[in-house]
Amino acid sequence: MSALLQCLSHTPLVGFVDPAPDVLVEVNTAIATARERIECFSPELVFLFSPDHYNGFFYDVMPSFCIGMAAHAIGDFGTAAGVISVPQGLAEACAEAVLADGVDAAVSYRMQVDHGFAQPLEQLLGGLQRYPVIPVFINAVAAPLPGFRRARLLGEAVGRFARSTGKRVLFLGSGGLSHQPPVPELARVEGLMADRLKGSGRHLPADEREARQQRVINAARRFVEDPDSLHPLNPEWDQSFLGTLASGRLAELDGLGNAELSAIAGKSTHEVKTWVAAFAALSAFGPYQASHRYYRPIPEWIAGFGAIAAAPTQS
Template identity: 80%
Template sequence: MSAYLHCLSHTPLMGHVDPAQAVLDEVDEVIAAARQRIAAFDPELVILFSPDHYNGFFYDVMPSFCIGMAAHAIGDFGTLAGPLAVPQALAEDCAAAVLEEGVDSAVSYRMQLDHGAAQPLELLLGGLREVPVIPVFINAVATPLPSFTRARLLGEAIGRWAATLGKRVLFLGSGGLSHQPPVPELAKVEGLMADRLKGSGRYLPADEREARTQRVILAAQRFVEDPHTLHPLNPEWDAHFLTLLEQGRLSELDAVSNAELSSLAGKSTHEIKTWVAAFAALASFGPYQASDRYYRPIPEWIAGYGSISAHPVSPLENPRRAV
């Protein structure tokens, strides 16, 4: 098997505002099983599709997509901090191949990543530098946003490139599902906050970083007490989305506009475009079989929390669901 995929929700609230122990144990079992499957696959290269939350990408220059030539994690919300093991020459080749396929992606030799990238690497691989990683940023919070179509085409281009490497490639998608935590919007803020979103927030003072952390924690606590304080989670949409992934019906999402998705499931639900890109990349290896689907709405984490794996199949496997 030359490719494997795992998509996992991330949450900065893990360890800060947690659900009941039984739910934590359930999630821990899901993550541990995924980690074992990934270890058995033994990836030689990880391609990580993840968003950002105004920690590494700002309105001084806000690309729809960016491929990291080098990257480090900032360690927000207690996640791991430090450099990733990015294979620069491979990342450069990937970026060139994507552009040749007609998908415009920026590149960064100083990519700054937050919990959206660090958490899946820690939970699924055990650290930031366990396996060579090419990080791929997909803008999921800063309007104007890329469409489902563009995210799918990005994934397809990266997948076709990865299929030429002769390596065991793990595709990771990080984010979602339905949720809308208190992320500031440029059109609704001014003064210092607007300046932070335009770029000065790249290196926040410690007191501002802590205030930001506490603001999200407080929002989660209030959401548990009163689900009307934030956009509600949408388990029905989340289930539909997971089914589309399982059945290889990625292109059906092309018809869902950004405004419609925000209304259905919350403005931060655009993070699921990382899952679409990851599945599109895997589909470039041929028909796939999805497995180990998990879902639970967890208000303490302000998230419809999901997990799913997939791998390419041979004709002899006769997959129940295939692209």
């Protein structure tokens, strides 16, 4: 097997607002199974597609896509903090290949990432530095957003580069599914909050970061008690989306506009473009077979929570 894919929802609310114990067992079992599968595969190179939540990318310069030449995790919501093991030479070659393939992606030699990157590295790989990882950021919260087609083309370009390395590669997609936690929008804020979104939030004071995290925790608690307090989860759309990925019909999502997706499943659902990019990257290795599909709406985490794996059928 030359390639493997694993997509997994992330949530900063683990341990803060948790669902019933039997649901936790389900989720932890799905994660443990994925971790064991990855361990057996023993990847030589990992490509991690993930969004950010105004912790590393801001409106001082907001790219649609960015490939990290070096990266560190800030450790928000108790996730791992520290340097991610990025193979700089391979990351530079990837960025050059993606640009040559017609996809405009920024690069960063000081990429700052949050739980969206750190959580899958912890849960699936056992830490930030166990495997060489090329981090690929996809903007999923800061309008204007890239559409599904651009995310797919990015993934295909990354996949072609990955195939050219001759290494055993793992593609990870982090985020989604349907959800809309309280994320600020530049068009709706002013003063200090607007300044934070424009870049000063890159290094938040500890008390301000704690207050920000507590707002998300409080919103989750309210959502459990009052489902109308936030945009509802959409299990039907989530399951349909998983089916689209599993069947390889990625291009069918090209026509789904950003405003329509926000209305259907919530404004943070754009994180699923990381899953599309990961599957598109895998498609560079030929037809694939999806497996180990898991899904459950979990209001405690303000998320349609899912996982899915895939590998080339030739394997």
